Structures are given as C-alpha cells and as structure tokens.
Amino acid sequence: MEFGSYARGLWNLLLSENQRRYAHDKKFLFYNDMAKLITELKQFDEFSWLRAFDSAAAQQVARDLDVALKNGIRKDRIQRFPKYKLSYKKKKQHGDSYRTINNSDCIRIKNGTISIPKVGQVSIRYHRKLPSAFKSVSISYHHGTWEASIVIEVKKEAPKETLGAIGGFDINSVHTLVSSSGWYVTNPKSLRNNEAKLKQLQRKLSQQQKGSNRWRNTKHRLQHVHLKIRRQRLDFGHQVSNTIAKCFDLVVFEDLNVKAMQQWNGRMTGDNLMGEIVDLTRYKMERYGGLIHNINRFAPSSKLCNNCGHSQTMDLKDRVFECMGCGHIDCRDWNSAKNIEAIGVKELMQAGTVCWALPTSQVKSSGKMKVRTLVRLDVESAKRDAA
Template sequence: MENTTLRAFKYRLRPTKAQEAQLTETLILCQRLYNGMLEERRGAYRKAGKSLTAYDQMKSLPEVKAALPEYASVNAQVLQDVAKRLDKSFKGFFRRIKAGQKAGYPRFKGRDRYDSFTYPQPSQNSVTADGKHIYLPKIGNVRIRLHRPFAGKIKTLAVKREGAEWYAVLTCEVQKAKLLPPTGSTVGIDLGVNHLVITSDGEFVDNPRFLRSARKRLRVAQRSLCRKKRGSKRRKKAKAAVAKLHLKVRRQRDDLHHKVARKLVQQHDLIAHEELNITGLARTRMANSVLDAGWAGLLDKLASKAEEAGRQLIGVDPRYTSQDCHQCGHREKHSLSVREFTCKGCGAVLNRDINAALNILARALPSVGNVDQRVMRSPRSPVLQGGE
C-alpha cells in the first residue's frame, strides 16, 4: 500500500510590475497555444479522420517557436503542459461518452477563462532558503508569502491568477497523515438553507448567506460595470471590482466549509448525509439559496477530509427523510413551512431537520457492519416529547 499522497500548498505571490506583465503575457500565450492545438485536433479529425495525441502536438512545438518568436519567452515544459492539459480534456470527453454521461466537447478558452500555467518538473530548490522568493523559469525570482511551511518533494508548480492576485500552488508528495483515533460516535447531517448543517445530535450550524450579505455591494458594482464602455480602462477596473467581491464571497464560503468539515471528521467515525440532486435543486425557485449555501463544496471537502482521516462517509436516499418519524416510521407529510415535526403515530415532537438527520443516520447504519447498531441517537436526545 502506498504510504505517500499528493498535497497542494497555495501561497500568495507579490510580483513586480515587470514580473506581473511577464506572467500575464505567459498566460496569454498559453491560452493562444491551447486554442491553436484544439483547432489543430479538430481540423485533423475533420479532414483526415486522424486523432492527434499530446505527443504529436508536443513534437511540433519547435516549429511553433520558429514561426512565432514570442514563444521563446515561455518555458518549454510549460508549453508541453498545455498540450497535456488539452489531451486530458479530450480523455475526459471520451470517458464521459463511454459512460453515457453528458460529454462536453473541449471548448476554446477566452482570456478570462484561462488563468493558470504549470511547471511539471520544477526544481526542488524553487523556493529560496529564506522563504521569501520562488524561482519561476523565464520569469525570475518572485516574492512569495510563505505563510506556512510546505513539506515533501515538489512534483509540480502551478502559477494561478485569481482576479488581480497571483498565487503559486506547490503540489508535493508527502507521507500520508496518521489516521485519527476512533471516537465511537456516528452522526447524520441534514443540509439546509436557514442552517447550513443540522446534525442528529441536535447541533445547528448557521448559514451566514455570504452572497446575500454582499448583494447590495455587488449590485452597485455590477451597475457601474454595465455603464462603462467596452474596451475602456474604466470598464476593466470596474470588472476587477466585481470579480474581487465574488472572490471574497467564495473565500468566506470555503473557509466555513473547511471548518465545518474538519469538526465533523474529528468528532465522528461515521458521517451520513443525503445524496441530493444539487444540480436539479439549483434549477428550482430555491436556486439562489442552494447555491449560496454551497452544499456541493461542503460535501467535497467532507469527503476529502474523511478519506484522509480514515472516517466513513455514506450518502443515503433523501426521499421522505423529513416526513418519516425516526422512532416509529410513521409518514407525516408537512409543507416546508412547518418546522416542527409531530408524529401522529407515536406522539414524538421534535425539530423537522433533526428528525431528518436521525433518519439519515438510521438509513446509513445497516450498510456498515462494524458500527454498533444501537447508536441511533445522541445521548443528548433531541426528542422533546414522546408518546406510547
């Protein structure tokens, strides 16, 4: 069994104006090369029925440099990685076709949609000994804010633009972390919009609704953008202001998700959740609230942290979890506006979301052989009232 894994470390870059111009130029050239290689693949298949590979296109890079001297300013391995990136897109396209999924043919990238380039074989001494600079071939030593140390062998070095900011992402091969000790605890979680997470223990995690909080500022910034003339410097500045607001909202949401996921993984051996059709819910009248909560992002982070810690994460069928009584199984249909569940079968009265979380946990436990089936409720029972 492999005892190593890959981990990414992301750091803020502080390039000079000249270096920032070089970084931007590198991105533009990589974007143009990506689009050119995509057109080459399409043309080869359309005219000759031939499928080009990444290796075929990498062999033609010297010819590209001879015809377009500006590409000499870009590291050769960075250009090769562009061909590999396109090849990865095509492999994903064919894999989805084979699986009967929505294929999504690789598309041409606009400047705003191509925001990173990668050094696939960086030097292990890329970061200087004092931790203040990082060496980027063809660009030079760029100031870096090493807010935490990285560990392991550097496998790739990616440079990414987010709004007006630049970041270096070091992907390192590190030893796998030790699994967390067992806690003997299991939990079911119900995802909501008023509260982000409701657990079967009766705990509520508030949903700050970051996008809704920023809506007024976004509206002002968006209207300002719409009034600017296309192609003008003022429009470019207004566009950057809108992007910065959206970036802040995303970071706030990600920070909350990481904290919630980490707490759940540290406290419980088994975490059960609903297998929700989030894409479908994002097309309903609740779309804004669902997207603002970011359930998919939370579940992704939860899955990653659970795997690393050796915890079990189980998704269950979400149907009727909020309508079935967790004690007797009686189905009591209520509208979403009714927040207190009252069972006419056994008389149990409790919060609707806690009842759903208890049902989610109950559905997950039978599929896990090494979990005590008696652990169906927290010792801090959320049941407010019971009957015969």
C-alpha cells in the first residue's frame, strides 16, 4: 500500500507548484488547474507512479488542497500556505491516508472483502451492516494496519422543539464524565489495563537492541496493544456518546482546552478521549435533532455553589464542594456539572436560541406544581441547516 505515500507525494508536488506560481505571478492553481496538471504529468515517465495511483483519489488530493488554499487566503484568518505532509517515518507517528470516491459503485463490499480501485480486493473486518450506499472511503494507516473508513450519508431527524431533558457535563480526570443528573461514567478498566501493558512493553523495547529479532517482536506486540487501545477507546466513546445523544435533548459541555491546561498539565492532554467523546456526541446530537452547546471558556463552573450561587475558590485537590454561603455539600464534579447546565441554558437564552415557556393547559390541569419547559426558538433555521 504505497497509496498513502502517493497521496502525500502528490499533495507536496501540487503545493510546491502552487508556491512557485505564487512567487512568480501571485496566482494560485485551483482545483481545475490542478486536475489538468495531474493529467499532463501522467504522460511523463518520472511520474509513472501517478498512473498507478487511483485517479479519483488523486482528484481528491487536488480538491483537499484547493480547500486548504482557499482557507489559507481567506481575509479573516492569518494568511499562509498549507503545510507540506511529512512522511510517516519522519513524523514518527501514524497518519498516512488517502480518500477515494465511490464513483458509479467502483468500491464494492462483499464476502468479507472490499474492492478498492487500483488496489484490488482486500479482506476486511466488517463492523456493521451499512444503512445506505456510501459516498467515499478514507484509507489510513494506524499502528501497523490499514483502516478503511466509509463515509455514508445519514438523514438527520428534524430539530426538536421542546428540550425536555437537559444535561450539563463535567469532564475531568478522576471520573471521565459526570452529568448534572448524577450519572458518573468512568474509563473502562480494560483501557487502563492496556495502558499499563503499553508502558511495560515500551520499557522492554527500550532495553532491547534496536533491529534485533527480539526488538522486532516486542515492537510488533506494542503496535498490537496500541491498536487495541485505539479500538477500545473508540468503542467506549461511541457507547457514551450514543447514550448521551439518545437520553438528552440539550447537552452542555465546557471548554476543554482551558480545562486541559488547568488540570492535566500536559499529562492527560495527549489522551484525547474526552475530546473524542465531545466530537462524537456533537454529530450524534445533530443527527437526532438535539442541541449541543459549549459554554464560554472562562465561565466559573467549578467555583460556584449550585444551590445558592455563592462563589468561592476551589483547590484542584478538593474533591468535595462545601459552600461557605449556605452550607450545601456536593461532589465537586457533580456540582460543576449542574453549574455547566445552568450556565449553558443562560448563555443560550442570552443568544436567543431557547427560552422558558409556561406549560400548555393540559399539563397545568394535572394539578402538579408549575413546570417550565425549555423551548427552542431557532427551529426554523436549524431545519434549514439540516436540509
């Protein structure tokens, strides 16, 4: 599978050509010019590798660079050229990948294999039945194996008008996730066990002679553990985000960048599981018609008392919130989750996205206390976005 490096090579080639043209007469090559250039280059023997490369994937490289260039010259951003793609070995990390388009069903999945243009049939592990035809396939290298992600189009549900179930979520290093309703989610034990195994193997590898058979063996086992962790994390992320998206109509998260800096001091930032959960939840909420909101990054979610609003300084070590104002005692993370919910609702109200509405007459006649429901005001524009 040299296609990952072909895609990188083509990206770099087209980019350097763009830089040369720009230096010469301040002009860029956009998608159409680049596609033409690719066809022209194929004639030369030097670029015979381009002929071996899947042409739909080559066009996709040009399309991606087109987008990157246009982003790079937008007025509201720092103007700069896109970056060159370094090789897998130079970067010392995984990441070679390329994308190809399913033109007139040229990519087919059957009998446990996927047929990819110019590659042929590759046996795959098939995770689930696909709900619909797919648009494109992205193939990438991770820890010694190639993965094919299939991009499909999923129909979104209509945006929800009444937001009955509201959840604020505190993401932290002790419990992975705590919701304002008191749901605690912790990293699965298997994940932690694997991380211990990873450390052990890394130590072993560093002691062995580089290039020796034993070293290679350890290296192989290390890759396997990396892969296993990656899959388990993704699986865990999907489970948690799915539960959230199904149970809540409005989900409020806090800004993770600030939190990572405050709490984890670089120790946990490499572990992007929390960020993954937020990303996965985002697209699932959108699919189910829910609303997701990130609160302002400087909102004091952990310092406030969720009972009386008293503000006090909290040390990172304090696991219990003891209010100096009203004596209310709460778990630190639960207290922040409730604050995150309240702050989120307030911010959305200020932005005119939601408002509290009085119950309809039917609910009122049930004789219960006054219940307010949160109503989404931007349903029409959300519908337009979804369409």
